[in-house]
Amino acid sequence: MSLFARAFAASCCDYRRLARRRLPQFLFDYIDGGANAEQTLAANSADFRQLQLRQRVLRDVSQCDTAGELIGQPASLPLALAPLGMAGLFARRGEARAASAAARCGVPFSLSSVGICSLTEVHAASAQPCWFQLYMLRDRNIVQDVLRNAWAQGCRTLLFTVDLAVAGIRRRDQRNGMHDPGWRGRCYKTWQLLQRPAWLMDVGLLGRPHHFANLSQCLANPADINGFKAWLDAQFDPSVTWADIRWLRQQWPGKLLLKGILEVDDALLALDCGADGMVLSNHGGRQLDGVSSSVAQLPSVVQALGGRLPVLLDGGVRSGVDVFKALALGAQGVLIGRPWAWALAAGGQPAVEQLLHGFKQELAVTMALCGVNRIEQIDRQMLRQTPLGPVSG
Template sequence: MLNLREFEAAAASTVDRVHYDYLAGGAWDEVTLRDNEAAFGRLRLLPRVLRGRDKPELDVSLFGCHAASPVLMSPTAFHRLVHPEGERATARAAAATGTIMVASMAATVAIADIAAAAREAAGGVVGGVVGGGDPALWFQLYIQPDLEVTEALVARATAAGARALVVTVDSPVFGAHERDRRNGFLDLPAGMACENMRGLPGGEPDAVRPIAMSPEICWDHLDWLRQATSLPVVLKGILHPEDARLALRHGVDGLMLSNHGGRQLDTVPATIDLLPEIVAAVGGRMPVILDGGVRRGTDVVKALALGASAVGIGRPVLWGLAADGERGVRRVLELLREEVDAALALCGAGSPRDLTPDLVRRRS
């Protein structure tokens, strides 16, 4: 397979239709789902030439994690829906390619087992660095109304070696997915569960607690979390510039600009369209990672040129996993790296740090 679209087609033909609809679908009319990708098509690259650059250097560092590429794995749930090894295979592919993986709180493999798989695959090479210590693994967190449960989740992630917490803040309630309602997809198949929610305080030792979405979660909870952990805290789901400025005032370490892949509030703008405003709002005082709609290396370069520190991919990881397990995920990451490498060179850039907004034009 030569590009991510071919992996998408392979996944669609491999995965059970009900489960594929869950992974592929969005909220309500799926306007935002479609626009996340279409927005990149409204942008054009305007390259510079004759700049005498060496071969582009793609590595980036985020919160002490050295990554071989500015593309990281955004959190996605339920990897065992598409492959028996689930998140273990994904983690091995991430470690082998020096990619930062954000493990989902709703993973079908526990964070400790995800970390163990990544360490095994790294073979002494983590993030492209020999003897690099813990893998470049972050943990995605929904703050639970029961703070004792939240504290236990943070402790598990920390003990497993997670290097940062990615706190999803755009989900006071679940988004309405009409594909799932039509298909009657209400729960995971027998033998699968959100393993990070097993054996938490207040329940039976082996019970799996449901993930609670709560409209009560507010900035006060963020302040509590900041005191409860020494890990860097990245907020995922910030869209409004004023919320980005509030994040700065509350001591947040980074932002993941995300509309949840179009799965929460429909008709919000595409993330690439919001990126310049969010970058301006934080004024270089924290990294901004763009999540949503990235399907080509040129998409990555456009986002980096407009101020993103890195980009995240979600569904393409699952397409690779469905198509060929660990090898499929590795190939997805390698394809994007090859495309980013070529696009940087063709733009006259020696590294992501050489990209500037003047290289991007909006199609009239």
């Protein structure tokens, strides 16, 4: 039954359902959940659903091509896999498997600095350099070391995450005992693990080691996951300002994308600091609950930038139709987070490939039925006026 369900999964919802059956509860909720009451999480995808397309007919769409460009890099569709911390726990050696799927499907993969697999392992699996994501750490020497290593390993695009000055409040994690290192938290997590023996064997035991490989040089004992987490929590630097971004700009010779911009004012500051682009994002609704969806912010940010910087968007993108809508509102491309996490957990690398094929096919069909053949032809005229107000301006 489960085999068939995996083989014939056709949407993000299918993968989500399968992932829920496979993962321990605390891990599924870590992926699935958002901050506080999860209003922004819900808005991210609800706002995509509010956007209506305009169906066009009789326009010779026999040459539909989804190939596009993301920050100067060709891609089979304008989509990249977003950085997800601890993805090496969603399936055995998860980041390496997902990066390999992304490479086979011709889209970029982003490795989180708090991923489980090292850059070396990811590059060996995918045979192409990935994008690398980093937060500002208090110890700037470590930041420089990590950047030097990423550059030496061939990474040329840095996603620098700016929306995590402090960690958002994730109630599901609290409820699952994720923040309790004591015996009660351990007992509760063990109980949850015992409900998922297949995951426990495949990932929990055979998928080791489970430390944050790209930061492991910073600690004497990287295998001590609790010690590592405490170190990392202490390293997150809430005092970061735009001056640090200017400093970062000098350190990183490759493409610098600021991830987690949501407001026009900040988008203009990013331009001022010499960024090469941005990811319009609210961290998938995991940080500040109550902010608007990223897609609702897209038209005003694109308009303010006036083509001076490429804008990628993430948050709530669940299909090729959503990709089309984001492009119509002026994004150069999108990142997907939870969808690849669910697919990876549900069926490993083949499922991530199947998911990406699905996105591509949906985008191609949407293009054809909206009457366009190429990505550059997608524009605001393909959307109807909606409560988000996208087509004016």
